[in-house]
Amino acid sequence: xxxxxxxxxxxxxxxxxxxxxxxxxxxxxxxxxxxxxxxxxxxxxxxxxxxxxxxxxxxxxxxxxxxxxxxxxxxxxxxxxxxxxxxxxxxxxxxxxxxxxxxxxxxxxxxxxxxxxxxxxxxxxxxxxxxxxxxxxxxxxxxxxxxxxxxxxxxxxxxxxxxxxxxxxxxxxxxxxxxxxxxxxxxxxxxxxxxxxxxxxxxxxxxxxxxxxxxxxxxxxxxxxxxxxxxxxxxxxxxxxxxxxxxxxxxxxxxxxxxxxxxxxxxxxxxxxxxxxxxxxxxxxxxxxxxxxxxxxxxxxxxxxxxxxxxxxxxxxxxxxxxxxxxxxxxxxxxx
Amino acid sequence: xxxxxxxxxxxxxxxxxxxxxxxxxxxxxxxxxxxxxxxxxxxxxxxxxxxxxxxxxxxxxxxxxxxxxxxxxxxxxxxxxxxxxxxxxxxxxxxxxxxxxxxxxxxxxxxxxxxxxxxxxxxxxxxxxxxxxxxxxxxxxxxxxxxxxxxxxxxxxxxxxxxxxxxxxxxxxxxxxxxxxxxxxxxxxxxxxxxxxxxxxxxxxxxxxxxxxxxxxxxxxxxxxxxxxxxxxxxxxxxxxxxxxxxxxxxxxxxxxxxxxxxxxxx
Ligand code: SF4
Ligand code: SF4
Ligand code: SF4
Ligand code: SF4
Ligand code: SF4
Numbered sequence: 001x002x003x004x005x006x007x008x009x010x011x012x013x014x015x016x017x018x019x020x021x022x023x024x025x026x027x028x029x030x031x032x033x034x035x036x037x038x039x040x041x042x043x044x045x046x047x048x049x050x051x052x053x054x055x056x057x058x059x060x061x062x063x064x065x066x067x068x069x070x071x072x073x074x075x076x077x078x079x080x081x082x083x084x085x086x087x088x089x090x091x092x093x094x095x096x097x098x099x100x101x102x103x104x105x106x107x108x109x110x111x112x113x114x115x116x117x118x119x120x121x122x123x124x125x126x127x128x129x130x131x132x133x134x135x136x137x138x139x140x141x142x143x144x145x146x147x148x149x150x151x152x153x154x155x156x157x158x159x160x161x162x163x164x165x166x167x168x169x170x171x172x173x174x175x176x177x178x179x180x181x182x183x184x185x186x187x188x189x190x191x192x193x194x195x196x197x198x199x200x201x202x203x204x205x206x207x208x209x210x211x212x213x214x215x216x217x218x219x220x221x222x223x224x225x226x227x228x229x230x231x232x233x234x235x236x237x238x239x240x241x242x243x244x245x246x247x248x249x250x251x252x253x254x255x256x257x258x259x260x261x262x263x264x265x266x267x268x269x270x271x272x273x274x275x276x277x278x279x280x281x282x283x284x285x286x287x288x289x290x291x292x293x294x295x296x297x298x299x300x301x302x303x304x305x306x307x308x309x310x311x312x313x314x315x316x317x318x319x320x321x322x323x324x325x326x327x328x329x330x331x332x333x334x335x336x
Numbered sequence: 337x338x339x340x341x342x343x344x345x346x347x348x349x350x351x352x353x354x355x356x357x358x359x360x361x362x363x364x365x366x367x368x369x370x371x372x373x374x375x376x377x378x379x380x381x382x383x384x385x386x387x388x389x390x391x392x393x394x395x396x397x398x399x400x401x402x403x404x405x406x407x408x409x410x411x412x413x414x415x416x417x418x419x420x421x422x423x424x425x426x427x428x429x430x431x432x433x434x435x436x437x438x439x440x441x442x443x444x445x446x447x448x449x450x451x452x453x454x455x456x457x458x459x460x461x462x463x464x465x466x467x468x469x470x471x472x473x474x475x476x477x478x479x480x481x482x483x484x485x486x487x488x489x490x491x492x493x494x495x496x497x498x499x500x501x502x503x504x505x506x507x508x509x510x511x512x513x514x515x516x517x518x519x520x521x522x523x524x525x526x527x528x529x530x531x532x533x534x535x536x537x538x539x540x541x542x543x544x545x546x547x548x549x550x551x552x553x554x555x556x557x558x559x560x561x562x563x564x565x566x567x568x569x570x571x572x573x574x575x576x577x578x579x580x581x582x583x584x585x586x587x588x589x590x591x592x593x594x595x596x597x598x599x600x601x602x603x
Contacts, residue, residue, distance in 0.1 A: 230399065233502055241496075251519075264525060321556075323368035328364070
């Protein structure tokens, strides 16, 4: 659909939020006790922040929860009875105030989860999601959306994109039918847009992702990987906070006769991730795992999924205990 | 700091070691571990109050061992970790050179294991002051309040295992959480699975934790999981009068039996 731009005043935003939160799950950012931003379901409007830069965790858990039950089972001596999950029970969710990088990541995740076989759990959750994004009026040294084809005002992944105007009111870009449905339910809250001066931060481009992708094609055996990954301790922090990392583990948990099969987040940074039953591990040292992380996002995915595997949110770097700064490494890789 | 750089250069130039593990400031100013193999790069080494990571975690990694003999910048927690790793036969003192740093940031002359032992012996080995205060606060809570506090904190856990990976004493190539035949603890990250993980981790570190605080610092969601192991450090001291990482010959209190062990905690 064609994008429509409207004005929504600050007071009307509160009404919109309260109306949505009255009968839907609304996932919105608040400032937690440790001063960092985190998303919560249906917080009071007064607590919702419009000024955060980066929440510690991404919002991917809406469509890819850290634990997703796949089915339940009951074992008898002779057989197992399986009970499927009722996917119709997946609730509608409105994501409120998430930034362009996080919203674009839903697209990236879709390119993974629906690459050939459509993942039912993921797709049904995505269908039930409406995204009211928020363009960024602030950023920090970890942000690099502009190096991966996005920007503080990109609308990819949003159904409605709010952008602060210099007057303090907001511009609402209505981008999809889902977005339009919300706007048409509350016509009184939206006005024609007259003043278009928006308050958007500037994010300097650090590298060209096209050049990085080209360089990576011949860099598998480069000494870069060992030299730049010795300090990586091989935890799952970067993958778990990342909005586009999609690896999961599948486990059964049984208690007595009853149990369930579920999937939970996993990371290619773990040594065990590629360990074969034979004992052989094709990625037996951290440099190979770090290479996989970068290759997957900047070489294999553009190749196979026609999508970069990174939206430049900077979470992996700000959350890494040993400052494995991905943008710094990509900048260096561009020039090897 | 100049002394540290000079010493690092000297060790690399005369090939006593092949790599120096220390700290540097990255391009964004964040302090991080540095692996220096070329003496010309030793100038980037720094040491100040921002250098808190416990570098001993690297000593058991095959790719780091592979580099050759290692010199390692070592504050007291790193030295105690080294002592712990030697006592658990994970490393031998011959593989490393300890570039000891005193509490006020001065390069120490740690000529051999006995000098390091001497330095540890005369240091205060109880939990660092800032953690003591937090532990004292927690102690004031009733058991029900404590349980509620930890349930709330642990509900944030995403099981990324950064706490485990950051700890020099969590060197197991296959952690108990990763064994699934049989499955010892619930792998899922929910209230139940998170609690089991943290009880397991704390118990495996009882009497082995050297109070560096690294696990809590590494946690991306800010769970003070170091307070669990540090509390056990206090408990172990109360019962057995030992601190971890104090002797190359020490036996882990939790896996050895002495006839004069107090048994009052057995119910
Ligand atoms: S890059 Fe950082 S966060 Fe990622 S596995 Fe390595 S140490 Fe952990
Ligand atoms: S790789 Fe890092 S910067 Fe890129 S999307 Fe993931 S967390 Fe964000
Ligand atoms: S580092 Fe934090 S989030 Fe990760 S497993 Fe440990 S306590 Fe949980
Ligand atoms: S404080 Fe944490 S990281 Fe340090 S030794 Fe104890 S358990 Fe390990
Ligand atoms: S938690 Fe226990 S089993 Fe796991 S790595 Fe640490 S010491 Fe080993």
